[in-house]
Amino acid sequence: MHKAREEKIKELRTKREQARLGGGPEAIIKQHEKKKMTARERIDILLDPNTFNEIDMLVTASAGIKGIDQQLTDGCAGGWGKIDGRKVFVFAQDFTIMGGSLGERHAE
Numbered sequence: 648m649h650k651a652r653e654e655k656i657k658e659l660r661t662k663r664e665q666a667r668l669g670g671g672p673e674a675i676i677k678q679h680e681k682k683k684m685t686a687r688e689r690i691d692i693l694l695d696p697n698t699f700n701e702i703d704m705l706v707t708a709s710a711g712i713k714g715i716d717q718q719l720t721d722g723c724a725g726g727w728g729k730i731d732g733r734k735v736f737v738f739a740q741d742f743t744i745m746g747g748s749l750g751e752r753h754a755e
Contacts, residue, residue: 722740
């Protein structure tokens with residue numbers, strides 16, 4: 648039972664790392680070539696270090712959208728963190744996924 652739990656935790660960590668890549672390394676490179684940051688990079692700059700708590704990071708895009716139905720995250724990053732020690736809520740569109748469009752799952 649302990650081994651099964653460790654495997655689930657490993658799987659969760661892997662999915663979180665995949666989600667942090669948004670639309671993938673190629674899409675991130677394209678953003679950087681345009682002198683733009685990703686949603687999570689913008690959030691990291693705005694908030695106090697290590698205070699961002701993302702919600703719905705592992706939500707998957709709606710089925711039926713060609714090429715996106717297995718994508719982790721859904722075109723935006725949102726959650727809470729701190730600015731100068733004060734709790735704030737943030738939301739940033741991720742242009743590496745669906746051009747930053749608000750997906751059905753996040754709209755819910």
